[in-house]
Amino acid sequence: MIAAVWLRAPARARLHALRELYRRFFGENTPDARGRRLLAEWLTPAQRAQFEQHRYFDVVGCDTGRTYRIHYGTAANVHEIDVEGHATMGWCFVPSGFLVPGDVMLAQKIALETDEKGALALANRFPPATHSEHFYRRPF
Amino acid sequence: MATQIVMDQTGDTRHEFDPGNAEALARAERRFRELTGAGFTAALRTGPGEVTRIRSFDPTAQETLFYPRLVGG
Numbered sequence: 049m050i051a052a053v054w055l056r057a058p059a060r061a062r063l064h065a066l067r068e069l070y071r072r073f074f075g076e077n078t079p080d081a082r083g084r085r086l087l088a089e090w091l092t093p094a095q096r097a098q099f100e101q102h103r104y105f106d107v108v109g110c111d112t113g114r115t116y117r118i119h120y121g122t123a124a125n126v127h128e129i130d131v132e133g134h135a136t137m138g139w140c141f142v143p144s145g146f147l148v149p150g151d152v153m154l155a156q157k158i159a160l161e162t163d164e165k166g167a168l169a170l171a172n173r174f175p176p177a178t179h180s181e182h183f184y185r186r187p188f
Numbered sequence: 189m190a191t192q193i194v195m196d197q198t199g200d201t202r203h204e205f206d207p208g209n210a211e212a213l214a215r216a217e218r219r220f221r222e223l224t225g226a227g228f229t230a231a232l233r234t235g236p237g238e239v240t241r242i243r244s245f246d247p248t249a250q251e252t253l254f255y256p257r258l259v260g261g
Contacts, residue, residue, distance in 0.1 A: 082199025092237025140261030
């Protein structure tokens with residue numbers, strides 16, 4: 049029955065249906081999408097709203113109370129910011145292995161919120177002006 | 189059901205187990221020790237977006253997240 053309807057559908061409609069199927073299945077099951085979903089589950093409501101709007105979210109370090117902005121990405125994506133939101137220092141630390149951006153960002157959030165000094169001790173610092181906002185690619 | 193979430197190249201791998209089942213609980217504890225022994229960090233959600241690190245297996249944890257050892261980038 050489905051095959052009969054399928055075969056009668058115009059080629060353009062079949063192509064559209066295939067594209068939609070591909071988008072729904074693979075688009076939502078890619079490692080990238082899974083990483084974003086996991087990240088969203090573990091963010092505070094405020095962080096989630098900020099991430100959806102700006103592609104970054106802020107966390108407060110558990111040891112110093114400093115604020116860090118975690119941008120969408122897998123490297124050189126953490127900036128310490130001042131009260132006005134200006135980046136004052138870049139911190140580069142990532143989980144080992146090749147993880148997707150959502151996973152990397154979640155690990156960075158947990159590290160800064162639960163062991164800030166430990167994370168910064170192994171991080172490499174970089175000047176905050178190294179990258180512009182355009183450096184960070186669009187996640188979705 | 190409780191879940192152990194392990195970050196990996198597929199995004200994550202989830203291991204679900206029944207905490208009321210002694211055998212499943214022992215397997216989960218063994219997995220916890222193997223992962224943390226390999227350098228993974230374990231964390232629990234304590235509230236919406238609030239997390240805490242744990243260093244020993246918590247049999248009452250509903251969701252435990254593991255991420256690989258951090259390195260300087």
